[in-house]
């Protein structure tokens with residue numbers, strides 16, 4: 001069974017104050033884009049993971065795809081006797097939820113392989129136990145995520161948006177970026193307000209207005225990502241100078257997302273960003289795309 005899962009970019013990521021349980025209340029507008037990992041599940045004697053991609057991806061029980069298979073097996077009361085092979089195209093620790101995509105893909109692949117065919121609600125519930133971004137990878141499209149990001153409502157979108165993603169050399173740890181966000185706020189360098197869904201963003205998505213979407217993009221984690229990786233400032237500037245309608249750090253970074261006006265513009269933008277020499281790789285993509293899909 002081979003399942004494809006998309007990367008996400010956060011069109012809005014608003015971070016509320018720290019809760020008693022250490023998490024933050026978020027307003028998260030997820031948007032699935034056409035950069036995909038693939039997970040293949042094959043019957044085997046025991047659970048194993050192999051990865052076609054960067055050596056930084058763990059191959060032991062810590063791999064999120066392995067955790068997904070183990071959780072599903074436990075739920076079904078069976079042995080997790082499956083070999084998972086991950087083909088990675090989503091940048092690792094890049095703020096595009098690649099690990100979560102692999103977890104969602106493994107859930108679906110094993111669900112089909114083991115002929116469990118769980119209903120969507122149950123899969124979403126298992127996904128939420130694996131991580132806040134995993135339910136969205138199952139659903140795809142564009143969705144508002146509340147709570148820790150896992151309570152999802154689909155958002156109406158007209159048409160397609162064209163993006164260019166600038167990958168960085170090396171990743172950023174998501175907990176480290178949240179900790180830096182807390183530090184900046186405690187030092188009075190960043191405000192902490194109760195997060196709300198942006199009406200301007202919802203209107204831009206509904207009408208398919210790329211210019212308005214470019215203006216409405218917002219990421220509360222961006223100051224923290226820039227603080228930890230100052231070179232991202234120039235990377236974002238390079239995109240704006242090349243005519244991007246919007247430029248922001250994707251999630252916890254360090255991947256940068258640039259919104260283009262059209263498909264043709266995304267090719268021009270990608271060429272200009274390649275030329276800038278500020279990125280390890282530059283990838284055009286479109287969104288929204290569906291969530292995990294059996295190939």
Ligand code: ATP
Nearest residue numbers: 063064092093094095096097098099100102174251
């Ligand atoms: P997010 O946007 O959800 O915060 P991210 O895109 O920044 O996440 P990931 O690529 O999902 O980061 O991975 C973060 C860490 O999780 C990696 O550094 C790696 O150690 C670990 N990890 C576990 N499983 C995987 C996987 N299948 N793919 C990538 N990383 C994984």
